[in-house]
Amino acid sequence: xxxxxxxxxxxxxxxxxxxxxxxxxxxxxxxxxxxxxxxxxxxxxxxxxxxxxxxxxxxxxxxxxxxxxxxxxxxxxxxxxxxxxxxxxxxxxxxxxxxxxxxxxxxxxxxxxxxxxxxxxxxxxxxxxxxxxxxxxxxxxxxxxxxxxxxxxxxxxxxxxxxxxxxxxxxxxxxxxxxxxxxxxxxxxxxxxxxxxxxxxxxxxxxxxxxxxxxxxxxxxxxxxxxxxxxxxxxxxxxxxxxxxxxxxxxxxxxxxxxxxxxxxxxxxxxxxxxxxxxxxxxxxxxxxxxxxxxxxxxxxxxxxxxxxxxxxxxxxxxxxxxxxxxxxxxxxxxxxxxxxxxxxxxxxxxxxxxxxxxxxxxxxxxxxxxxxx
Numbered sequence: 001x002x003x004x005x006x007x008x009x010x011x012x013x014x015x016x017x018x019x020x021x022x023x024x025x026x027x028x029x030x031x032x033x034x035x036x037x038x039x040x041x042x043x044x045x046x047x048x049x050x051x052x053x054x055x056x057x058x059x060x061x062x063x064x065x066x067x068x069x070x071x072x073x074x075x076x077x078x079x080x081x082x083x084x085x086x087x088x089x090x091x092x093x094x095x096x097x098x099x100x101x102x103x104x105x106x107x108x109x110x111x112x113x114x115x116x117x118x119x120x121x122x123x124x125x126x127x128x129x130x131x132x133x134x135x136x137x138x139x140x141x142x143x144x145x146x147x148x149x150x151x152x153x154x155x156x157x158x159x160x161x162x163x164x165x166x167x168x169x170x171x172x173x174x175x176x177x178x179x180x181x182x183x184x185x186x187x188x189x190x191x192x193x194x195x196x197x198x199x200x201x202x203x204x205x206x207x208x209x210x211x212x213x214x215x216x217x218x219x220x221x222x223x224x225x226x227x228x229x230x231x232x233x234x235x236x237x238x239x240x241x242x243x244x245x246x247x248x249x250x251x252x253x254x255x256x257x258x259x260x261x262x263x264x265x266x267x268x269x270x271x272x273x274x275x276x277x278x279x280x281x282x283x284x285x286x287x288x289x290x291x292x293x294x295x296x297x298x299x300x301x302x303x304x305x306x307x308x309x310x311x312x313x314x315x316x317x318x319x320x321x322x323x324x325x326x327x328x329x330x331x332x333x334x335x336x337x338x339x340x341x342x343x344x345x346x347x348x349x350x351x352x353x354x355x356x357x358x359x360x361x362x363x364x365x366x367x368x369x370x371x372x373x374x
Contacts, residue, residue, distance in 0.1 A: 010045040011035040017042070051170040086346075161247040161295065164368035171254055174199040174367020175241055176286055183241055184288060184297070190260045190275065193243050197267055197297075198245060199284070199367040200254060200275040205283040210306040216282055217311065217342065222273045223325040227317045228264040242370055254279070266314045269347075270297035272315040277301075288366045291337055293356035296328065300363055312339045333358050 007017040007026065012033035027036040037045075043054045059198075166173035176184045176197040183196055190198045208216065252258035253275075263269045270286050277284035277299075285300040287310065298312040311325040326341035336354040344350040 007042065009033060009035065010037065011043070030275075057067070057283070058128075061227050070147065077298055085329060137245050161251050163242065163247060164370060166242070168251060168254060170203045172201050172203065172366070173245070173250065174201055174289065174369055175245075176364055176367050186267040186271055187264040188261055189263050189271055190250055192249065192261060193346060196241055196245060197251060197271045197367075198275075199271070199364070200278055201248065201366045202278040202281060202283075204240070205278050205281050207302045208282050210303045210309070212250065212282065214342070216277060216280060217313075220276050222269055222275065222276060222302060223313045223315050224323075225262050225264075225269070225318050227269070227315045237249055264316065266295075267297040269314045270299050273299045282364070286367070287331070288362045288364065289331070289337070289358060290360040291356035292359060295356065296337065298331075298337045311342070331361060333360060 001339060006015055008015055009017040009028040012028060014028070014029045014030045014033070015030050016030040016033070017037070018029060019026050023036075025038055026042050028034055039129045130361070133318070152197045159188075161168040161173065162187050175201060185195050186197045190196045208325055249258060253260055260272060261276070262367045263272050274284045283302065285302075287298045287300050289296040289298065298310055298314070301309050301311065312329050314325065316325045323345060324341070324343040326342040328342050329339045330339060331337070335358055337356055337358055338354045339352040341350040343346070
């Protein structure tokens, strides 16, 4: 290749490029450029200039060629020509179009994940806090009590229960373990898959007055199911129990599209009363008891005016019984477990027989999920 003394610099487009014998490169003498090129690089640049000039000559007038926007297809080169330049140069409108498309897709995606926040805020009481785990299912659930003790309604947004955190809108799950650390089993009242005691907790639940607690218990029907004395033996569980909980069924129970199974043993009754109370906006505890005669389970309410009240809501056996089986009990280690009917009825003794001496007990407000206390 002939080596001219001065050529057009590909970088600054000035005729300031000269070949330097010492290093075998073309160097630009423009003080604002000072770029250098190998001969083969310069040759490629000059060749491209010639091709672009041919492209300019081949551009047909609009109407005589296959124009799309400001481009046409060069059949000889088998490529699209954009304003006389080769097809690897992008037009500005292409970039704008891509940006607009990305923006539109982003808006649609964001709208799916975050529904109308104004509507959501309008449905939530000022003091409530709502957490959404993923996208797009609207349910209505009771979450707070009024002064009269009735349940207020709150709209929450979520799709599934978060299996790792156990959270679902305003609700969060907890499993129950005995004082020795073993998980307590039930008879599948809420979890028919793993038979664990699953507590449904409400972030907005509050401690009731004594009158509100009594009003709730009068309207709850847990104690009306018969106690069946089924044999349920809690034991060690080596795999993560949370993986065996039927979260879909529990979600449906929270949504109101499914109902828990009838309680059969004392742990089922305590589980159901706890969950009924929490979903009605009343804070409730599950109480696991070690008696001289075996294990037992009841509930507790921290009333704002009468302190901690223990409630045994276990239903009656198949023998003749009073209409209601809601009982209070003075729970103390070393004392007899002797329940007293909360709703006494004519013709029935309000004081029940002792079922054993209290050896130990554990008050569980929320349970644990994935080894995290709630």
